[in-house]
Every structure is written in structure tokens, then in C-alpha cells.
Amino acid sequence: MAGDWIKMRVNLVTNPKVIALSEQISYSGEYQDWSGMHGFIPSIGGTKQDFDDGVMQALRVTRYVVVTALLRFWGYANEHAKDDFIKSLRISDVDEIVGVPGFGRALESVEWAEYDEELRGLRIPNFSEYNTSGHERSAEAKTAAQRQKEYRDRKKSESAVQNVVKTSDVTSEVTRNRREEKRREEVNQDSDKPTRKKSTPIPADFYPNENGVAYAEEKRVILAVELESFRNWHLAKGGTFKDWQACWRTWCDKAVEFGRAGKAPAASESGQPSLPEFMRGAL
Incomplete structure (x- = not known):
């Protein structure tokens, strides 16, 4: 040949x-x-x-x-x-x-x-x-065995290159999936965190909720009188709270503490009920 x-x-x-x-x-x-x-x-x-x-x-x-x-x-x-x-x-x-x-x-x-x-x-x-x-x-000239060996070596080399490419693709995909999972976990963790309330001024139309009304009755405070005093006090002071319902319950506790439960407040010189003593400087 x-x-x-x-x-x-x-x-x-x-x-x-x-x-x-x-x-x-x-x-x-x-x-x-x-x-x-x-x-x-x-x-x-x-x-x-x-x-x-x-x-x-x-x-x-x-x-x-x-x-x-x-x-x-x-x-x-x-x-x-x-x-x-x-x-x-x-x-x-x-x-x-x-x-x-x-x-x-x-x-x-x-x-x-x-x-x-x-x-x-x-x-x-x-x-x-x-x-x-x-x-x-x-x-x-190369023998048939030499040509076959070169062919096998060439195929092995091509296969190795393909495996490297596939491994690289798989590694990239795994890395991408892990990043996506981590991102979802972070989003879920953020969503599970309780939303922190911001301190706000008292609403002008504040009124205790059902629990707040029941709490006032339990403490035997006069709802209409104490509610008006509560509103006026905080509107005048301009204070801010995160939970005004809780603040109302504290107001009721102070009214009991200072002997306001079951009693109408004394009239001031202006003819309006005067604020209890504890309200003048405590809140």
C-alpha cells in the first residue's frame, strides 16, 4: 500500500x-x-x-x-x-x-x-x-495496532473533555440551585420575622376595642370620663406609642391605683373634670 x-x-x-x-x-x-x-x-x-x-x-x-x-x-x-x-x-x-x-x-x-x-x-x-x-x-508507516491505539487515545481525550464540560455544567447548576434556595430561605426568614410597629400619635378618634372596654368595666372605671381624659392628655402631650390599646389598659390600671375606679372626677375651675394626679406627670 x-x-x-x-x-x-x-x-x-x-x-x-x-x-x-x-x-x-x-x-x-x-x-x-x-x-x-x-x-x-x-x-x-x-x-x-x-x-x-x-x-x-x-x-x-x-x-x-x-x-x-x-x-x-x-x-x-x-x-x-x-x-x-x-x-x-x-x-x-x-x-x-x-x-x-x-x-x-x-x-x-x-x-x-x-x-x-x-x-x-x-x-x-x-x-x-x-x-x-x-x-x-x-x-x-504506522501499524494497524498503532492506529487503533491512537484512535482510542483520541476518543478517550475527547471523552475526558466532554466529561469536564458536563461536570462544569452540573457544578454550575448545583451552585445556581443552592444560591436560589438560600435566597428563598432568606426571603422566608424575613417574612417570618414579626413586623415591628412604629410609634404613632394617638388617633383623634381613638376608642378602646372590645377587650379595652371589657378591661375598663373589669376595673370599674367610668369609660366616658376616663376615655375623654385619656384622649385629651395624649393629644396635648403629643406622645407616641406603638400600641394605644395597651396604653389605654395602663391608663385604666393607674385610675384604679389612684382611687379613680367607680368615682366621677372632681370638677375643675373651668367646670371640666380635672385630670387625676397620676396623669399630671406619670404619662
Whole structure:
């Protein structure tokens, strides 16, 4: 399998040396007989110009014959050449390899091949510059086991990368979920905290609730009298409390403490009930 391919330029057919090769073998009578071109090239009864014109017309086809011959020759060289040299190969052998008469001499004329008399073999100048010989490729070729191992290692590496990405995604999702849970817990904790009441002035229309009225009856305070005093006192003082119902109950307790329970307050000089003594400075 090492010698089943070689590198060739796609525009080789227009290479100047290919054109020179084509012209040289086109003038060869041996090539004309082999290719059947002699029927298109006048050789008897015609002028040299006619002959040259016939060769030039046949040259279009000959260039593709040359490229095909080069493919076969370089493929052979790719298998057998070592250091740009094929031992025991002669110029005439090239014609047999490619199947085109006169091709070896034409190849030598453009310096793409030369016979070495001393080493008794064919030298191909600069061949290894553009091609790797089959021997070198065989030495460098990987075994099936090596290729399989590389494939498994590559798949393992890809799998490891995918696992890292998945782990990263899972970690990010867990972190995101934990943050969301913590945020909900904080919101719930904030909602569970009792709302702290703010101190406010006494409402102008304050009236004790049902518990406050029952508390006043229990303490035997006169509701109408004490309520009016309670309102007037705190409106005048401008005091603030968080729970005015609780403040009312304290007022009732003080009324009992100072003997106000069950008694109407004494009238002041203005004719209005006077405030109990404890209200003058206690609240």
C-alpha cells in the first residue's frame, strides 16, 4: 500500500519540460508508428513546414501521453528509488516501464533522468525533494495496532473533555440551585420575622376595642370620663406609642391605683373634670 500514490502537480501538462518532452518524442518516427500519428503527419511529398505543422497539431495529444508516462515512471521510481537513484536501471528500460518508445531519451534530454556509468544505475535528480520513496514511507508507516491505539487515545481525550464540560455544567447548576434556595430561605426568614410597629400619635378618634372596654368595666372605671381624659392628655402631650390599646389598659390600671375606679372626677375651675394626679406627670 505504501507505493499506491505519488504527488503530481495539477498543472503539469503545461510545464515547459513536459512541452519539451512532447516535442522531442513527437519527431521520433518510432513514436509516430507506435502512436499512429504518422497518418496525420505528412512525411512524403510534403514540405518541412507541413511536417512541423502536423507535429504541432499532434502535440496536444502527445502532452497528455507524456504526463501519463511520467505518472508511470515516477510511480516506479517511488517504489524503487533510494537517495534519487535506481540501481541497475538503464535509459532504455524506461521505455519498457512506461510503454512509450523514445521516452527514456526524451526524459534524459530535459535532465529528469541520467544514467550513471560508474554506479551502473539511473539517477533521478531532485526526486526526493518532491516525493517520499516507498521504502521511507514503509519505515514511517504506522501499524494497524498503532492506529487503533491512537484512535482510542483520541476518543478517550475527547471523552475526558466532554466529561469536564458536563461536570462544569452540573457544578454550575448545583451552585445556581443552592444560591436560589438560600435566597428563598432568606426571603422566608424575613417574612417570618414579626413586623415591628412604629410609634404613632394617638388617633383623634381613638376608642378602646372590645377587650379595652371589657378591661375598663373589669376595673370599674367610668369609660366616658376616663376615655375623654385619656384622649385629651395624649393629644396635648403629643406622645407616641406603638400600641394605644395597651396604653389605654395602663391608663385604666393607674385610675384604679389612684382611687379613680367607680368615682366621677372632681370638677375643675373651668367646670371640666380635672385630670387625676397620676396623669399630671406619670404619662
